[in-house]
Amino acid sequence: MGFAIGVDVGGTFTDVVLRRPSGAVTVAKCLSTHDDPIAGIVTGVTRVLSGLDPALVTRVVHATTLATNAVLERRGVRVAFVTTRGFRAVVPLGRYARVEEDRYDLRFTPPPPPVDAGDCFEVSERISARGEVLTPLDEDSARRAAAEIARRGIRSAAVCLLHSYADPAHERRVAAILREHVPDVVASSEIWPEIREYERATTTIMSAYVGPLMASYLSRLEDALAALGVRAPVHVMESGGGVMSARLAARRAVATIESGPAAGVLAAAATGLGDVISFDMGGTTAKACVVRGGRPEITHEFHVGGKGSFGGRRAGTGVPIKTPAIDLAEVGAGGGSVAWIDAAGALRVGPRSAGSSPGPACYGLGGGEPTVTDANLVLGYLAAASIPLSPSLAGKALDRLAEPLGVSRAEAAHAVHTIVSAAMASAVHVVTVQRGIDPRGFALVAFGGAGPAHAARVAERFGIGLVVVPEHCGVASAAGLLTGELSADRVLSRLGAGDPEAVLAGLASAAAADLGVSPDDPRVRVERSVDARFAGQSHDLTVAWEPSRDRLESRFFARYAQVYGIEQRGEVELVGYRVRVTLAAPPGPSPGEPPPGAAPAGALSGPSAGTAPGTRPAYFPELGGYAETPVRTRATLGAALDGPAIVEDAESTIVVPPGWTARPGPGRAVHLTRTPSGKAPRDV
C-alpha cells in the first residue's frame, strides 16, 4: 500500500491530507484560490509532500465544489436542450414551489430556468410509457436542430426525450446526430434513466452545463500534479460517498455536486462507531447526516441552489438533481451567522452570515453586527481562533441585542447560542426523527470549525449521550476522502419489468463497465435495491433487493411502517431498479487504532499543546452564570475531565457543559459522555 492524498477544496480553505502506509497522517490547510483552485491544491500538496518522493503517491482523491459553484453562480457553459415535439416549454416553465414568504409575495418571480427558453429545440418522435414507438424519429428534425445549435455556436447539448427510460433508442440516435455538430452531448438515458421528464431533463441539462468545465479542470489538475511528480490517478468524490475516476466524473459531473459534504460524512463513518450522526458546522451552514451500521443514508433526489426550510432543502426551490447523494440536511446557520431583532422585537439568528469579510465583530475587520462567534466569545467558550479575537468588540456587538431586549450582555449571548443550537438540532431532526429514526443510541460526531462548541448542546436536545470529536476535526472532509471506495451507480425506471434479476444484472454490468472491471471481479461488491410502492401511490421507498417476493414485500412493509407509522398492506409494485458497484479500497489502518504521531505541516496558529491557560470564566446557565472553567488541550486532557470545561484544539474548541465528561478516545478523538445523573432527554 502506498501514500494516499486527500484534497478538499472548500469556500475558504483547501485542506490536504497525506496518509502514509503506516497510517500516519500529515495535514496542510491553506487558503483556497478562487480563480483557479489548482494553485491552492498545488501549494497544499507541495507542503504535505515535503521531503517525500512524489512517485510514492498511489492515489489522489479529490472533493471539489466546481460543479456546485458552477450551478450556484450560473457559470456553466451555454447549453442547448433537445426534447420531444410539443414539450419545448416544459423546462422553461419549471416546477418550482413557493415556500415560506414566497407564498404571500405577489411580486414573486419564478427562478430563472436552467436553460434559456430560446435554446430549447424539438424533434419529431414519440415513444410510449411501455416503450412502443408511436411516432418514428424524424432524423431530419434532429439534423435541423443540430445545425441550428452549431450555427449559434453552442458547444454543449442535453437530450431528454419522453419515456426514454423505457426505450432509449430515439434518444441515442438524436445524440449521435447532434455529436456530428456539437462537441459535448449528454443523453438523459445515459445519465439517469428514471421516470418524470422534468427532473430527468434538469439532471441532464446540469450535466451538460458543468461537464465541459469539469473535464478541462480535471485534466489541468492531473497535469499540475504530474508536474510535481505525482502521477497517481485522480479520483473524485461523488455525492453518494463513492469515488469516480476523473474520466467518469467529467461524464457525470452532476454526481459531484455534494462532493465535499459527502467526504465529511465518510469521516464520521470512519470513526468505526457504527451508528453515528455526522454534524458538520462551519461558518455559514451546518449539515447533519445519519450513518447506520457504518453506512451513510442515501437519497435519490436533491435540489441544488434551493431554499432551506426548517432543516431540509425544500423540493422545488432549486434545480432537482436525480443522482444518489448522501442524505444531508443543511441549515443556513454557522459561526458567522448574524443575530438580529425583527420588527416585532423577537431575537433571530441568520440566515445572513458575516462571511469572511467583514466577518464577526470580534475579528476586528470592521464588522459590527453580532454573530454566533461573537456570542461564543462573550460566553467564554472561545478564546482565539486562527486569528486573534477581540472580546471588547464582541461585547459591543452583543450590546446591540441586549439593550433593546432589556437583558444582560451574557443573557443575550446565551440566547444566541441556544437559538443556533436549536437550528442545528433541526438539521439533526430532519435526518432522524422525520425519517422515523430514534437518535438516542447514536453518537454525534462533531467537526467543522464551530461544531464542537455546540455539539453537546445539540446532543442534549435528542437524549444523545455520546459526542465524538475526531482528531483533525478541522480537516475532517479531506481525511474522509481517503476512506472512499471506487464506485459507480446505475438506475432504471421500469414499470412491470418481467424479470427484475435480469434488469439488475444488466445495470450491474453497465456499472462495472463504468469502473473498467468485470462484475465477477472478486474485488467487486454489488449492491442491488429496488424502488417499491403500494399500487396507486406515487411515492416509493428504496429497499434492498431480495429475490423472494414475500420477503421483499415484508421488507417494504417494515420500511413503510418505520417511515410513515402506518401498518399498511396491499399490492406492491416495483417501479425502479438501482445498482451500486464498489471496488474495494486498499485497506487502511483500522479506525479504532491511533495512528502514530500526526504532525501538522501547515502554519496553523492557535493554542498548542500545554500552553492553554488553566482556567477562564465561561457562562453556563446551569451554574447561574459565569463560572471559572478549566481549559485544557487534547494533550493535557487527562483521563477524564468533568464539565464545565473547555478543550482547545488546533482548529476548534470543544465546550464540555456541566453534566458532561470529556475523555480521550481512540484515534486521538475526544469523547464527551453524559454523566448518568445528567438531565433527562428533552426532545424526543
Place this chain on the structure above:
Amino acid sequence: MSDPLTADVLRNALVVAAEEASIVVVRSAYSTFIVEGSDASAALLDAEGRLIAQSMATTLMNSMALKVALPELVADVPLDAMRPGEVYVLNDAYRGGVHTNDLLVYRPVFVGGRPAYFTATMIHVSDLGGLSAGGMAPLATDIFLEGLQLPPIRLATSAGIEPAVEAILRANSRTPDKVMGDVRALIAGTAVAAARLAALVEEYGAAGLAEGVEAYLDYTEARTRAALAELPAGRFAASYPIDDDGIDLATPRHVRVALTLPGPDAARTGAVADFAGTDPQVPAAINASASQSLAAAVFAVRCFLDPAIPMNDGCLRAIDVRLPAGSLLDARSPHPCGGRYVPIYAAMEAVFQALSDAVPERAIAASGILQPFSIAAVGAPYWIHLAYDFGGVGARRGLDGPDATGVHFGIGRNSVPQAEPVESRCPLLVESVETIPDSGGPGRYRGGLGSRTVYRFLADCHVTTRGDRLRLAPPGRDGGLPGRLGGFYRRRQDGTLERLASKVNNVRFAAGEAFVVETTGGGGIGSPLERNLAEVEEDLRAGRVTSRGATEDYGVRVGADGTLSRDASRGRPGRS
C-alpha cells in the same frame, strides 16, 4: 426558557410539528391530487379553535377550514367526552368544511387529562361519491349531488378506525381502497404532529407552552398591525365578475368588497373587508363556505403586507372579514359549495384591485385563474386524472406577470402533473405542453402567458371541467390590455375544435379524440406602446410574442433584418 429571547425556538418547533404531519400524509396518500404532486395540509390548533401553526405547504383555504370547523366539532362532541387516541372527521361545508371530497381530520392532544390542543390534517381524498369520479360536480344544483356529507363524527379510537365509519366511507366511494388509504394517511399525520406536540408539553411544561403560544399569537398580531399601518388609510371599493354559474350561461355574478384600511390607527382598529353587495347564493356550484371566503380575503390582504409574517390566529385578529349570510361567499344548505374557488378567486381579485388602488406602486392586474378538470373512466374499474393548469399572472407595476402560474394562494407549478407518470397510469397521451404566444395581456408590463396542454385519449372517458375567466377576460390596469381568453376544447378525430362551456360534467370523449386545455393570460399594466423595444425584442426571441403580436399589440415593426422600430400608429390603443 427566557421569553422572548428564545421564542423563535418554540415557534419553529410548532411549525416543524405541522410540517412532519404533512410529509407523512403526502407520502402515504392515494388521492390523485396528491399522487400527481399536490401537497397535504396540516395544522396545530388549540381547543378554542385558534390556529397556532400550519405546515409550509398548507394553503390558507385549508387552514381556515380547519380553524373554522374545530369549534363545530367541539360543539357536537364536548371536550370532556373525548378520549386519548380518538380521531374525528368532518367535511360539512356549512360548518367550516370546504366540499365533500375534502376531509378534515382532528386528533385531540391531552394536557392534564383534557384536550388542550388539536392536530389536524386535510386533503382532497380519492373519491367520496357525487356526480363525477374524483370529486368535481360542476353542474350540481344542491350539495347532495356533490357526494357524501359527514357531520363531526368519531373516525377512530385508540383501537383503530371505527368499523361503521369505514363501511360508510367505502360504500360511498368509487375507489374504496384508495379512500381508506387516504384516511389512514390523514390519521397517521395527526399522530406524528401529536407526538411532537406532546414532547413540547413535556419540554416547556403545560403553562410554559401555553404562554409561548400566546406570545407567538401576540407577536404575529403585532407584526400584522405594524404592516397594516404602513398602508394608506381609507376606504377602497372594488368588484370582480364570475363568468356564469355553469347552468345559466348568460348571467355573470359579482363579488363586491369595500376594504377599509386603518392607516397609523392599525394598532387599535385593524383592516375591514366587507363583502356587502355580493350577489346572493345560487343553486349551482359557484358558492363558497365561509371558511373559504375568509381565506381568500386574508390571503389577498396579506399579499400587500410583509410576506414573512407567520400565519396563525394572531394575524386574523387584525383583519375583520364580513361576509353577507346567504351570499356567494357564505352559502347555506343545500347550496353546493364544491366550486368554491370560483367565487373566492373573484373575492381575492376584488381585494387585489382595491389594494392596487390604495398602493399603486404595488398594483397587480387581474390574473388568469387556475382551471381544474378531471378525466375519468366511464365505468368501473375507475381510473381518474384530476388536475389543473394555471393561467398567467397579471402584470405587476414594474414587473411582467409570471407565465402559467396563477396566484392561487401561493402554490407553485410543482403541483401541475408531469406527462410521463400520467401516461403510465391512465390510457391517454399528453401531446404537448406549451405556452401560448401573445396570450399575456399587452402593456408597459406584460401579463403572464397562458398555457395549452393537449390530452389525446386511448380509451373512451368522461371529461369534467370547472373553468372561469373564460368568457370575461382579466382586465389590464392603467392602459394595459386584458389577457387572452383560454378555454376547454374537444378536438375531434378530423382535427376540428369544439369549444366546451367553462363548466361541464361528464362529457363523453371517444378514444382518438383530444381534450385541449388553454388557460387565460394575465392582464397588462400601462400602455403597451410604452413597452421598451428591448423587452419586446426579448419576448420575440423567447417566443412569448409573435412578430404579428409585436406589431398589433405593441406597435413595433420587425424589419427584414430583424431590427425593431416603433410604429405607434399600428398598435392597439391602450384603455384606462
